[in-house]
Amino acid sequence: EAQVTQNPRYLITVTGKKLTVTCSQNMNHEYMSWYRQDPGLGLRQIYYSMNVEVTDKGDVPEGYKVSRKEKRNFPLILESPSPNQTSLYFCASSYTGESYEQYFGPGTRLTVT
């Protein structure tokens, strides 16, 4: 089954404790992206990757890091989480970055206390 998986689905952590949210897709998609969704602000792009070893900032990259060492994986790293990073995070992938539908993961609900 074609899908995007994220882990963990729920995470409660404390300020400053490094964490990684994993994202994996099995569709051989070149393009992958991370979004965060907040009430009243909608979905905003954090980082994206056009292919292996090619990443770039989205609209709200501060406080986040990403890497793309393999085509299927695109982990989101929070080196020192803060409460304002409490949010619902989505990973998405598509065939390329041009005009294709994006497939979204189930989401990771992160709470930073």
Next chain:
Amino acid sequence: SQQGEEDPQALSIQEGENATMNCSYKTSINNLQWYRQNSGRGLVHLILIRSNEREKHSGRLRVTLDTSKKSSSLLITASRAADTASYFCATDRVWSNTGKLIFGQGTTLQVKP
């Protein structure tokens, strides 16, 4: 600023009725997409309409696009309780290959049995 803005923000109808949601955007686009999100879950792609298309159908969904007015509408015919969800329009930007989608705030649809 928001590229896509949906109207209305919330819509409540009876099962069997039609639901119409509208989306407006600001800049020229390659395509416009509609997504559905069940409460707190991942987004599911519904339909993509390209800038040179005016209307597209998929099952009970009908999407129109008016590039001169920078607007789109999503019509769900013969709605069902299972259609209860939030619906988002998402646009890219013309000549952009970053894959970045700009989402509106969404329309929350409630279909009463």
